[in-house]
Amino acid sequence: MKTTALLLGTALAALAAGAAQAQTSVKVGVMNDRSGLYADLSGEGSVIAARMAVEDFKAAEKGIKVEIVSADHQNKPDVGSTIARQWYDQDGVDAILDVPTSSVALAVNQITKEKNKIHINSGAASSDLTGKACSPNTIHWTYDTYALAQGTGGAMVKAGGDSWFFMTADYAFGHALERDTGAIVTKNGGKVVGAVRTPFPGTDFSSFLLQAQASKAKVIGLANAGGDTINSIKQAGEFGITSAGQKLAGLLVFITDVHALGLQTAQGLVLTEAFYWDNNDGTRAWSERFAKANGGKKPSMVQAGVYSGMLHYLKAIEAAKSKDATAVMAKMKELPTDDPLFGKGSVRADGRKMHDMYLFEVKKPSESKGPWDYYKQVAVLKADDAFKPLSESECPLVKK
């Protein structure tokens, strides 16, 4: 009896709250790799992150009803395009989040523009998303190849690594990363002595490593990600490449990769990330909640970016009092961003989300207190230094 009364009361209260505010219902699609080599760094974890954002924003209390759907793009642009079209045309999805794998992201970017919806990309790397392929409907949230190049590339050249050989994953992302890093290396007075394009995804990199070794470059730049990077680093150790004095630059290494490699193999690696769970009290508290929901695994920067992007999207809907793509995009670019994971920031005209990036070094096994205690912070790159300045932008949206 008591429970019924209580339930009735709650229902009435909910009704009253609903009546007080106009209901907006939005449907958000989290599209990423749920079964392949990027599933651990995005996958279900990104969906969890998006749900946490809805919870923390208290969307229901603010009259915004959020539904989250998810799909596996299998790292294939054709699969991703089909899902995006179906979501926008038939399922009434308003925004697509995450989308790792640059080739898929570029396809979704294009479709989102055609359909005038919203794409908040956290997972993909190619700086083309805010460069020549930029769109009024896309925000590139977490990181990009330019920032990775600035961070890791810049730091390696300054430390004396002035000749580079690239091992490049043979698709949009690898090409963009090689191009951006090559430019930074040359700008800082170094030179690129060669590159090899490796089929994606690959298993055996020893042959390419041997070519890199023969090039006598001081630094071997790994313009790849996920399983490719893990295999390259593992095998570089095996073939004595690192002990012979050549340095490896993991241009895109996620914490999940370090976890998979183990500190014994990964120690000393310098890498650039936008987020590390052990950065401050805010990130630690959030990451603990996340890990509870994600089988004990700490969040990657991609998953953190999905949370942060989703939060800002909801804020913009609240401010615009509508879910109209043009109005919401305008609000997202107008309002400053602020959350415990990335701190204060902003969204630029070209769709680039601005925040600081961090240069980390992987700890030695003796320095680590346990699983997921992997990084030492080496430097902080201010947002304006990390990302490509608007004055050099190729994006047609930028007025010069």
Next chain:
Amino acid sequence: MFELLGIPPQALFGQLLLGLINGSFYAILSLGLAVIFGLLNIINFTHGAQYMMGAFVAWMCLNYLGVNYWAALVLAPVLVGFTGVIIERLFLSRIAHLDHLYGLLLTFGLALIIQGLFRNSYGSSGLPYQIPDALRGGQNLGFMFLPTYRAWVVVASLAVCLATWFMIEKTKLGAYLRAATENATLTQAFGINVPLLVTLTYGFGVALAAFAGVLAAPIYSVNPNMGADLIIVVFAVVVIGGMGSIMGAIVTGFSLGLVEGLTKVFYPEASATVIFIIMVLVLLVKPAGLFGRAT
């Protein structure tokens, strides 16, 4: 110093040697497939998943039971081979009289289930597995640095391949096997337990895959997809060598490793496809495969 097509000979030797190492994996995996196809007429699509299971069991042995690499090299094939025996008894024996296609679909489905289960429990980015201490380091051969572990991979897989070939072609047990392949009913009439032979053969083929998995664990990323990436290439190797030919599988495995190694030097972008190009060419000229008999 002379150069061949712009590549110094030292680099070429190095790449050939690497090709041989990769070829060892192809050889050992395609050998297992050929053995299974020869006797059971089953195109075993679960092979990649079983290779992956071998690597995972090695990892589990180390992390849960404290069993080292050397023991895992024996234990993992036995354990995974035993799961193969169960699969044969539960599923494959029931569809033995049906068309190839049923076996193919069944084993493919099983592979997806096994991979899914492992992905659910262990994630997709992989697990660390270190090279055993005794095989760390390497030799400088002048033209390249050869890690001891890679040399061990070539030696171990050559030994296993040749032992398998010897067992099938030169021993009494092998003679029974070959007889059962030719005519199962007649062989059974001589008092040989053919169903048992079939079960054990499948178990053995699976154990070979698991053995390759343990060999791969320290050098490749141990993840649920490791077999799926490799198995397609291995199938091409079997097709090129000729379905069911034991020696064919071994020789083709090693030589395609070499071809792939060379492609990685001259035109790396094509190294993932070169084996399939060869497959197409071989099928055009010799549809039964290089070592296969036309039936």
